[in-house]
Amino acid sequence: MKVPAAGLPARVRIHEVGARDGLQNEKTAVPTAVKAEFVHRLAAAGLTTIEATSFVHPKWVPQLADAEQLFPLLSDVRADLPVLVPNERGLDRALALGATRIAVFGSATETFAARNLNRTVAESLAMFEPVVGRARQAGAHVRGYLSMCFGDPWEGPVPVDRVVSVAVDLLGLGCDELSLGDTIGVATPGHVQALLEALNAAGVDTARIGVHFHDTYGQALSNTLAALRHGVTTVDASAGGLGGCPYAKSATGNLATEDLVWMLDGLGIETGVDLAALTATSVWMAERLGRPSPSRTVRALSHKE
Amino acid sequence: MKVPAAGLPARVRIHEVGARDGLQNEKTAVPTAVKAEFVHRLAAAGLTTIEATSFVHPKWVPQLADAEQLFPLLSDVRADLPVLVPNERGLDRALALGATRIAVFGSATETFAARNLNRTVAESLAMFEPVVGRARQAGAHVRGYLSMCFGDPWEGPVPVDRVVSVAVDLLGLGCDELSLGDTIGVATPGHVQALLEALNAAGVDTARIGVHFHDTYGQALSNTLAALRHGVTTVDASAGGLGGCPYAKSATGNLATEDLVWMLDGLGIETGVDLAALTATSVWMAERLGRPSPSRTVRALSHKE
The missing domain is CATH 3.20.20.70 (Aldolase class I)
Known part of the structure; x- marks a missing residue:
């Protein structure tokens, strides 16, 4: 049920970090094609800012070592696709690809x-x-x-x-x-x-x-x-609360995008995000990673009777 | 760090429901002595209102069928101990025990x-x-x-x-x-x-x-x-987020008392609760139940490096 509250904005822009901040902390190696599909699905669910990857040295973040291969696969994504760059070398790589x-x-x-x-x-x-x-x-x-x-x-x-x-x-x-x-x-x-x-x-x-x-x-x-x-x-x-946690396997780090969207939807705050499509994306990604999403909303919505 | 915010109360009374609302949804049979120790520990952690049990017919809530045995074990607890009663028969049982x-x-x-x-x-x-x-x-x-x-x-x-x-x-x-x-x-x-x-x-x-x-x-x-x-x-x-959930084993129902106390502590709102003692109680109870607490605060605070 949508019940607005006074003093809140009419619209919120969600900066989705799952593909970068989320996956950089995953132990499971995620194939480049899966990452590309993930970003496409996030955009299809209505997210307009999707941090795609990081041009950091592969030695530090091996999970995102495929940035050069991934980024060109996203050229048809209808969303802003920021990328993390740690230094000038990373910036060169990002700009060369058209970031x-x-x-x-x-x-x-x-x-x-x-x-x-x-x-x-x-x-x-x-x-x-x-x-x-x-x-x-x-x-x-x-x-x-x-x-x-x-x-x-x-x-x-x-x-x-x-x-x-x-x-x-x-x-x-x-x-x-x-x-x-x-x-x-x-x-x-x-x-x-x-x-x-x-x-x-x-x-x-x-x-x-x-x-x-x-x-x-x-x-x-x-x-x-x-x-x-x-x-x-x-x-x-972060979609599905991707991003792990320094403390416990089962606990979470990032705020789950679905939990956020549930609150914003309820408050009548526009985000452009389709919660069902986003949840389906996080369930799909959780299957790729071989463990359930820590997002409470994803768990509740994806439960089969 | 304690940083108060304007427009919030100075003190909150937590009505702890773990021993009743929490345990009534647990599949694991909890011995009466464990329940009694749980309530004593909750009181020792500073909780002042602890819902202790329910005088409902054992056919409906077999988990709390020991209300008559449990309640007298709590006579030395220095906290208010409300009990749930479904009807006059339940009221008679509760009043007879001095509720x-x-x-x-x-x-x-x-x-x-x-x-x-x-x-x-x-x-x-x-x-x-x-x-x-x-x-x-x-x-x-x-x-x-x-x-x-x-x-x-x-x-x-x-x-x-x-x-x-x-x-x-x-x-x-x-x-x-x-x-x-x-x-x-x-x-x-x-x-x-x-x-x-x-x-x-x-x-x-x-x-x-x-x-x-x-x-x-x-x-x-x-x-x-x-x-x-x-x-x-x-x-x-509910201490430790006890209470299960109609949807998924891993998801939660009740708000975890520890997550609440973390927020209230941070806001400088008095509760009288010692978060470390409460967390230790929830970890102890989770061991009795054979599964980890779903409370994020309990998980983060109880993680061993």
């Missing part, structure tokens, strides 16, 4: 920057500067991921002003939009609201902010609701 | 009333009338559960005015509080808000309303957040 939307992946904390990027935060921003500049010069849209915006497994809670500082720097490089990541899933709604308010106070327009919540502690959807109340209209999610 | 808080279980829809109570809604209210009246006369506190407040598996979406009508009648019998159940987990936040507003418009004070959300589609916590924003301060939840 028009790229994303860089930064960290709000020093520890995660050191572990994930082998750099300080300042060094990582310096690395991104020519990537963002050249991408924009080539006419590409640039998204800046900012991970560990709420908590960090080594540093604990992350101060809001620290996140704002790195976010402003990342946008200052020329990023068109920012995706605030709760990488370990610890955030709660007041923290989300406080960070968004602090970003606004620092001059960041809410229209440029997306949110990327993890469901590790079951908090992703209530945090999303808090962000929507603040005016955020870009929400990252 | 001071009882609950009746009604339905907002005719189909569920017919299937679950073998009566029309009007007939079920007539059956509850002497139960509630006599309970109050005996000085007992009475909770009225109202199930299928948002959707019904046979009837589909349940009109808000229908729910309000039955809710007002149920309170009119003399119930001290009402628990609004989303028995099949389909609600979304706007629907929650609309029902609460309609109840207020019909003269029902929010202080008498509790919410009972199921997590079948992952919506329980965002619905809870919407209810808290409306001023609700009584929230039902």
Whole structure:
């Protein structure tokens, strides 16, 4: 039943990350043809922004080592297809294939920057500067991921002003939009609201902010609701909750797109997504991966009496 | 990290339903001594309202057939211990054992009333009338559960005015509080808000309303957040997410108390619950039941590196 609530946006753009953020954490090797079909099915289900792959060195993310083979198979997909690029070499590869939307992946904390990027935060921003500049010069849209915006497994809670500082720097490089990541899933709604308010106070327009919540502690959807109340209209999610979890096989990382769509449909917020087609896609993908989707909505809707 | 948000209550009373609503759906036979230890552990973790068992006929709920044996084992528990009673016979049994808080279980829809109570809604209210009246006369506190407040598996979406009508009648019998159940987990936040507003418009004070959300589609916590924003301060939840699900083994029914406490802790809302002790209790119970807790928070916190 559609029952709108006051103070929420009329439309939300879902930034679907399953094919990249989801599959990069899967242990099962997924054939390139299956990935291509996955992206086609996601687009057919109505998703308009589908992060397709990553042009990172295959040594670091072997799951996505087929980016060069995959991307050309998606030329007929009627959706925006951002790709992750870690550095200038990755950007070259992406642009050579005709990518028009790229994303860089930064960290709000020093520890995660050191572990994930082998750099300080300042060094990582310096690395991104020519990537963002050249991408924009080539006419590409640039998204800046900012991970560990709420908590960090080594540093604990992350101060809001620290996140704002790195976010402003990342946008200052020329990023068109920012995706605030709760990488370990610890955030709660007041923290989300406080960070968004602090970003606004620092001059960041809410229209440029997306949110990327993890469901590790079951908090992703209530945090999303808090962000929507603040005016955020870009929400990252992963079809079927793909993406595994650092903790347990059965638990989840990414917010499942289906759980998000269930809430947005109920609130009468337009997404353009056909929930039945999306669920069928996630069930199909779960069969390819040999394990059930962790999405509660997928499980409930796909249950056979 | 504790970051409060404006417009939320300072304190929430959790009505813990795991020992009754949770265990009544378990296929595993749980020994009475284990149930008693479970309730003691829940109280030790800081829960102050623990629904202990049901005095329904053993033919209908064999899992709780030991109510007479269990209840006396809980005399030293420092918490309120409501018990479910289906009718006058159940009330007699409960009062004879010294129960001071009882609950009746009604339905907002005719189909569920017919299937679950073998009566029309009007007939079920007539059956509850002497139960509630006599309970109050005996000085007992009475909770009225109202199930299928948002959707019904046979009837589909349940009109808000229908729910309000039955809710007002149920309170009119003399119930001290009402628990609004989303028995099949389909609600979304706007629907929650609309029902609460309609109840207020019909003269029902929010202080008498509790919410009972199921997590079948992952919506329980965002619905809870919407209810808290409306001023609700009584929230039902089940330790470890006990309670199974009509759809799939791995999916969940009841909102897990731990997932709720994670959110409330983060928002700085007092519950008196020690999350670590509660999680340890749910892990212990999961071992007794031979399957992992479906609570995301329990899984994340109990993961061993």
